[in-house]
Amino acid sequence: AQTVTQSQPEMSVQEAETVTLSCTYDTSESDYYLFWYKQPPSRQMILVIRQEAYKQQNATENRFSVNFQKAAKSFSLKISDSQLGDAAMYFCAYRSINNDMRFGAGTRLTVKP
């Protein structure tokens, strides 16, 4: 079974600075999708960014970008120019070809003004 590991339960960043959240996963499949979701204190999960495993180019969405290392099974999220509104729980997720969806335990990000 696929597992997703987020080794940082909590992270802190100063406003306007950059932070990187780590995620590793275990799979024997070659084709899959990876996602980062954000869950603010209001609890609504929001998709931040997604990466197709067959694409070598790292996905980017405005201030959010990923570093996808397929061989290392690593999928980190970089948040540039951090804003107070970025404070949330961040979940890394893996979706397999048979639609199995697995989430990591989450990383709580605090943004300091």
Add this chain to the structure above:
Amino acid sequence: KAGVTQTPRYLIKTRGQQVTLSCSPISGHRSVSWYQQTPGQGLQFLFEYFSETQRNKGNFPGRFSGRQFSNSRSEMNVSTLELGDSALYLCASSLGQGFHEQYFGPGTRLTVT
């Protein structure tokens, strides 16, 4: 476009009772997935429905069941409630099966006393 809606938002039940939660997906989305979120276990996949058929199921007891209607709305039912069923239940919809990203609802907070 309206987002994923879930009703009720909060629910208090006693042990042994049963409960039904409802989820209305984004218009045009045909796939609905359900997740249980608890502080101890994190986000765990319950099941996924597509075209009124359960396509994938997580590792939960048979007390947890669901269904999907022809308009893609979905319900999940938990019978013989246990204290450990207290959780936030999240519903997510997507266009279809495969590698589509999921959009989450605000969740239903179930408390079992």
